[in-house]
Amino acid sequence: MSQTDTETRGARASRAPIDPRLLRRARAMRGFLALGGLLGLLQTASIIGFAWFVSVLVTGAIDGQSVAELSGSFAALAAMVLLRAFTVWAMDAAAAAGAARVKSQLRVSVLAGIRKLGPSWTAQRGSAATATLVGPGLDALDGYFGKYLPQLILTAIATPLLVIAIFLNDWLSALIVAIALPVIPLFMVLIGMATQAVQRKQWDALQHLSGSFLDVVGGLATLKIFGRERRQLTRIRTVTESYRSETMKVLRLSFLSGFVLELAGSLSVALIAVTIGLRLLDGDLTLGVGLFVLILAPEVFLPVRNVGAQYHAAAEGVTAAADVFDVLEQAEALPKQQTAAAASTAAPSTAVAAARGGTLRLQDLSVHRGDRLIVDRFSAEFEPGTLSVLAGPSGAGKSTILAALLGFVPFDGTVSLGGLHALRRDDVAWSGQNPALGSGSVAENVALGGRLAPGSAERAELLERSMRLAVASGIDPELTLGVGGAGLSGGQAQRVGLARAFYRWQERSTPVLLLDEPSSALDAETEARLLGSLREAADAGAIVIVVSHRQAVLAGADRIVWLETVHVD
Template identity: 35%
Template sequence: MTDAQAPRSREAGKAIDRWLRSHAAQVRLPVSLNAAIGLFGGLLIVLQAWLLARVVDALAIRGQALESVATLLAGMLGVFALRALTAVASERTAFAVAARIKPAMRDMLYAQIEALGPAWTRSQRSGELANTLVDGVESLEKYYALYLPQSALAALVPLSILVFVFPADWLSGLIMLITAPLIPAFMILIGKGAERLNQRQWRRLARMSAHFLDMIEGLTTLKLFNASRAESEIIARISDEYRKSTMAVLRVAFLSSLVLEFLATLSIAMVAVFIGFRLLFGDIHYLPGLFVLLLAPEFYLPLRNMGTQYHARMEAIGAAERMVELMETRPSTVSPAGGSYTVLPPEQPVALRFAAVDFAYTSDTPVLHGLDFALQAGERLAVVGPSGAGKSTLIQLVLGFLHPTGGNILVNGIPLDEIDPQAWLRRLAWVPQKPTLFHGSVLDNIRLGDIEADMDRIREAAANAHADDFIRDLPQGYGTLLGDRGQGLSGGQIQRIALARAFLKNAPLLVLDEPTASLDPDSERLVTAAVERLAQGRTVLSIAHRLDTVRRADRILVMNAGRLAESGSHDELMRIDGLYADLCRAYRGAAA
């Protein structure tokens, strides 16, 4: 989201606040416990003020001996000890809130991103999503751990104090009752501007995070095109915009603190002045006057703390704006017609049929038009065509990451949309051109194929993929840690680890996207041999670019502009002398 987009209205801010509160059920117990501890602490303050007032009255006014107030002093020590314990308990419960809410929110957001699928995430900036999952969730900690309990205490503690103040001095109680609402009123007025500033700050932070990630991923390109200086200037400008927005938020925060402190101090002074004059004229006794005067700062303290924590609310609303958008984005899944998914027999081979399948990313940009073909169980089908023909979209439809806008995809005669997506993904293995290896050990990366596989099965899969030999030569063998995206391995080694995953998964349907692309001759030979072994006894659908790969297929589909242009074996298509023959001649010319 950019600054050009209009900020959310105040009503939308309230809606985000309601969304945040709706998730408080996950931490209701520790939040309620924290508020109860705070209320108990407030009652201890009343007791402490009463004991202190009686001690001072006895010693300074009545001139009694110190021994006469020993019990009162012992009671004060007990109150001090209890207040210290409540402070520790409050801190512990706040920690419990944070420890519970942050993992729960991250799990929820991750599950939503997973449900939206790779097709959706490719349209987003990775840095913005990472910022939402990391910094955004972190910013919610103070909202749940501090703001929510304090919002309850801001009402409960002052009311509890008033219960004791009114019998002691009704006039001071009336002053407190009248002045108390001024603090939250001013807090809300100032918060109107702070909410907009916080949202802008978070949008700029997300933009900066996304840009930093783009720069790191494209550092080689920037160096090669001598664009580092220009990129540095862009980063400096984005960083300065974030600095300005942060300073604007801080100015409002400092201003609000100053105003709230001034109002609280002025209210306390009013109480003190009224009590002072009435003591002077004998309208109030010293003991109740001192008792009320000691309670006056404690009466306004929860309201002042509420003002301090109100900034946490604004920050949380700014951070949660992106979370709400994410959670409100509806996955492109299609519910099964009968309300429940159809179960595929576990050992049954897989056959596919595209029945007049259309697909469009938007209504005015169709990508596939009336695709109609069958892939028989155990058949090897290669899909070829010029760039932009729709090959990758076809694969995304088979994987279930996209859904047809017209027609149907049938798996063994069952509509794909009626099969449980997780169950369907367990029935296929996917080997792309550029496999993703995660930061972790070689063993962990292979085990993604089957997390319950033992070491013997993993070594067997690696051997079938011609990966076992080079893995054993690594410093720690299968325990060798890899960098992000397999840093430390060659392209051919990464591809063979991806094939080892597919061997380990042992799925009946194999989906390939030219795994030998961009490999050196030796790596290509090993990967080709591994693919041939992996394809035995399986249904294979592959996007093919190399002529040698295409000729191994039982049948070839030729796509052009989202339509099925030709279909047949290599020899049959060469005799037609159509698009496929042109592609073959172009490939031979490029290879020469």
């Protein structure tokens, strides 16, 4: 599926009153629509009942009926008021609950899709844009469920029923309503098309602002070192001004559309009121029927007008949801065989367990990034118990091969472990160039994703052994780190990341240990001790593959696989 096809289908779906992809991908949506339909039917009944009993009470009072004679109508009118109040409250409660469930389901789905697409896709899109989409973007669905969708349901149910009720009492007023009513949806379509364009620009501006702010925060230390931190003020100010400008365009369009819809609805109701007044004077219409129709007429136009007004509250959430569906469709478009380590993480079968002691084979592995060929038909075999080093110039595709083995990038070719064309996540322990540490203790970072219970003796023993293998025994496991692992030097952070890989290798008995430039921030003595740990892992039967250009690592390897940069004519 091409990106253009995805965008075209997403644009068509976002222009629909209800995106059909919401119904397919969020099961909670269907329950909300069913409940909303029932509540909308009850609310319509309360509106008709209210108009009927008000007209009965007014005409009865004019005819001289006593309060006692009208008490039944008063009670019925109060019941209609309470019923309408209950349905409005119930619709709000159902909308809040439905929004929470749908957002939860979509977040689970999109996170799974992002996981399948891998870090390379996230890096290309931008982590800030992805976080904005999964966080504030989906939170904007509250406006869609809380304001827009209830009005849409009420419009679909109430409008035709109210028109029928008017027709049964006065066909001429119903004819005027039928002629005037389509004018409002026509304005809504035109306004909706304009709103979609400006809302998309606002959403893009918000993602750009998030990415720019994240870039500045991430590089603030470097900027301060070179005294350039204040120069970023202009950049942030420019991006913020762009977002403010796009937001104001959305607000101006919202106010303008509200005015147009109110004007169209008011003129339509006024036309009905004038005709009813003239016919009452001529005696062609009774007062009871006239009052009943006159009370119902604004209620016919009110849901339609509210749908147009609330569309703007929902537009941001609809735009974000369309982006979510595009992410899911991109993930589903990936061929299953092109995500090696993205296979099932369920307990291994007997055949898979037997394959863990076998050779890791890469056959004609090719990786593209856009139109660029990074790795061209790479083939190699890695035996258990060996320490292999992938070496070569920068840009030769060393880290890309590791990313393919981890399932982070799609590839062509085959990867097999012990003869099986599947490399499972539980088959791999790895550490990248960026240790990617988070807030919490060193021990929590090392045991991230582990299965052993915190505080258990087995976990403590495994932590100690992993820290020793990573030459990180001098780092206090209880040391609390800040955001991004703040509190450690570059070399210490690298060793904590290595300890995490050793922890996983030992806890899950992974047959493959992948390390990307594990000693780039280490001194010679620490590097030599780390090489001893890698040799220990290989002697234990692991397939150890290291990306490195360091001479000490190359000298200590059992095998060196040299890669050359791919040249495309």
